Amino acid sequence: MAVELDTIKHLCELSKLNYDEDGLKKVMGEMSDIIDLMDEIKSFDLEYDDTKDGCEIRFCDTREDIAEESAPTDKLLSNTEPSNNCYVVPKVVE
């Protein structure tokens, strides 16, 4: 097994995904196979140089600072059930 149960649990935490016990076993098996496949990349030994991607843009090609009209609030909120024109979540405690 390329991947430990704790690793999978950590990944579920990062991904905000729940699995029941069987689901966890199943996905653990699948992830192990997948990660074995991914591990082939480890035998490749070149280093990445982020300055050599050649996808940069010129500073002058960034967006000019002009404010335009925003979208209608009700339209933005039309895919949920808002309260006081806000998105609603269970109370978060800091």
Add this chain to the structure above:
Amino acid sequence: MDITRAKIRDLRRSLDSREIGAEELCAEYLKRIKEKDKKVLSFITVTENEALQSAKRAQKMIDEGKSSALTGIPLAIKDNICIDGVRTTCASRMLENFVPPYNATVIEKLNAEGYVLLGRASMDEFAMGGSTQTSAFAKTKNPYDLECVPGGSSGGSAAAVAASFAPAALGSDTGGSIRQPSSFCGVTGIKPTYGRVSRYGLVAFASSLDQIGPIANDAYDCAVLLNVICGHDRRDATSARRDVPDFTEKLGEPIKGLKIAMPKEFFSDDIDPVVRTHVTNAAKELEKRGAVLVDCSIPGLKYAIPAYYLIACAEAASNLSRFDGIKYGFRGEGRTYDELIRDSRSRGFGEEVKRRILLGNYALSSGYYDAYYKKALALKQEIIKEYNDIFDIADVILTPTAPTPAYKIGAQDNDPVKMYMADICTVTVNIAGLPGISTTCGYTDGGLPIGMSIIGRRFDEQTILQVANEWETGFVPLSPEL
């Protein structure tokens, strides 16, 4: 009027000559969809009302002499391209009732032309898959054999064109999602150079790889659609500031002296012999017509699958984090914020999407980043270099589009690794940001289409369209019986 495998340019002529009205034409396609899509399931949503309304507007444009290339032309749009006011599901429970409050840039461009929206084509959930069987709503079948997959992720778009439910469609391609279903369904599809078409409004799978592109009956119609959807967009910082040529310009020009490279890794034993034979024969035919075949190698291909899946899934894990059930999409239950978003995501996403999110977070999580994600980026640079070397000695590259023809539905279920390996022929084109077109080069004895891909230099769609068009002249495609 017979709309079977009808070409956009012919429909244009019929519309402008008043041989047929836009509404009438639209009705023809809607009728065929109603009758036959039960078998194929290429659409998630058929937008009948929108279609007839926009057809009416289109006819008005035509009557006022304001018609352009796509005025009154009915199209199917993949269900991951946002249309203002039209349900856009990405074939996921997560977005089952999602209605975007805005238009994708390509939709704005099509609207300006007066196109007609027939409906939303099915796809693999969030474009993650190569069979359209991960769709939560319409597991599309291959029009040439209803027991086979149409390919994916743009399987609905390709099947719809093959089945003549639409003369053309828009798809999106992250690792082969336009080209592979086009080959499985015997139609022509092109993935433009990264940055050629604005991604604004395309629900992101892997932002550095995604491109929107057309699927149509031939290279010429692909060029017609490209002429409309390409160009720099101020809403997409990754869209290229480059002039857009008339993509039909070089079509019909002889390919004499044109150098076609065939990297040996693409013709290894991992490729089904029937595919190898047909693609090689097509190459010989092109040679007869004046092209020069060049042998070459692309060693990086052996790392292509892990490199692709690490980059794509890392970006996907981040891109799909916004789906939490709060702003839009499936809202689960939970007493706390954490419980609520976990439940929404766990019940809203399908299994393959979840696996890719897990893989992506694995590649990015502390302790693994350098070994996986960063290494994948190094490979991206290597693969780009290897392609540049090939383009020093050749004008285009010819490969199979997929290792096999369309396979039986269910053949790859519960075997993600097998599913991932099947992308070997297409993913490097996305990694390198190159343009690639798939066209039919033959059929199996069972009558299943076989596709070949022509890959070009960055922003040289014109040459690959020219080669595909050259091949298509004289090639008679078989239409599926439905």
Add this chain to the structure above:
Amino acid sequence: MSAYFPTMGLEIHAELLTKSKVFCTCSAEFGGAPNSRCCPVCSGFPGTLPVLNHKAVEYIIKAGYVMNCEISRFTKWDRKNYFYPDLPKAYQISQMPRPVCLSGNVKINVDGEEKTIRINRIHLEEDAGKLVHDDVNRISLADYNRCGIPLIEIVTEPDFHSADEVIAFLEKIKLLLQYAGICDCKMEQGSIRCDVNISIAPKGSTELGTRTELKNLNSLKAITRAIEAEIERQEELLESGERVIQETRRFNEQAGETVAMRSKEDAHDYRYFPDPDIPPIIFTEEELEEIRNSIPELPEQRIERYVSEYSIKKTDADIIVGDKRVCDFFEEAVSEYNNPKAVANYIIGELMRRINLGEADMDALKFGGREFAKLVEYMQTDKISQANAKNILREMIENGGDPKSIADRDDLWIKEDSGALAAVVDEIIANNPKAVEQYKSGDQKVFGFFMGQANKALKGAASPKAVQDYLRKKLSE
């Protein structure tokens, strides 16, 4: 005398004064009805893409220059991934390995001692939304108006050892950002926010103790109190043999103590990676030079100029420059009446005195520097008496208006009416024979008494000089 010494580093977030947000075209103004300054991009809708605001990048480069940073010629943006209801995309666009600005330094002054604070980095990122908590219905409401407001994060080295140093630094940064036109630095509106990383170690020890991070400090006063409370708390822990745990803490104003916060992310693994939607940027030397040259005069330079060119006292110059609103007012006044010294004196002596008394508010003055300058000029040129100048200023503070019309209306001009002067003075002399005798017998002190009497009676109808001359003449007859 404590056996420990504290070490602190700061993370300062400052909102940039751009018109639009950093990655979309929504207005970047403060406030607004909930979700009224939002679009599909800043609300995190699927398919939307960020497009970088040129001005925001220009501002962070300016910030880098005013804090003596190195500006990277190659810079790029990264995603910081975590789930929180105020973050609609579930990632914040920020900068990790290649921030715009690196390794700078800022000089501060703490009771006469100059000290250099090192800047580790400054990077550009987007602000998050606001949450309002509803305890009754046990829900939180998310408003995304603030999502996408451009922020710079200034990260210092751990160079602070007292609250005074921290405050001095913040005051300095506020001035620099305000004078450079980068941020308005309104702490109460949260346009500048400061987190303090703080640890203590036994005096003489070379390594640092475990640090805690103080968040949500919304005033300089709160920062000082929070730092002192936290130092005390950590000392007590160590004294009683316990350990300091690394955590984020919030300052409870009422209780005057720091309390541990619930962590934002259960797993603090932000999975930073380059944002594929935002291409990296390469700056040319010309572009950077142009920005550097566009930086307006900074506080030190102004003080220097006021002292050398205007021969204003250093302490007075410090006061004026110490508040940009006052300084702008001063500049405007001087442009109207070129007597900087007199203007400065009257601003500090009269205007700021009243402001400190709460009679006036610099943010809501009913008159400008020009009107104020006129008043000073009338006073300096004996057109209006000092006493009446004060009355006119009060009137301007209360009801606005310009000094001329007020003087006209209330008849406050010095008229130099020799008849009236003679009459008044003669009468005073007549009514005070004793005093006249004293004066004549060489007692000069009483002269002041005569002056006072005369000015009182004349109500500014004659200039002090005229009164003085006439008195001397009459008394020596």
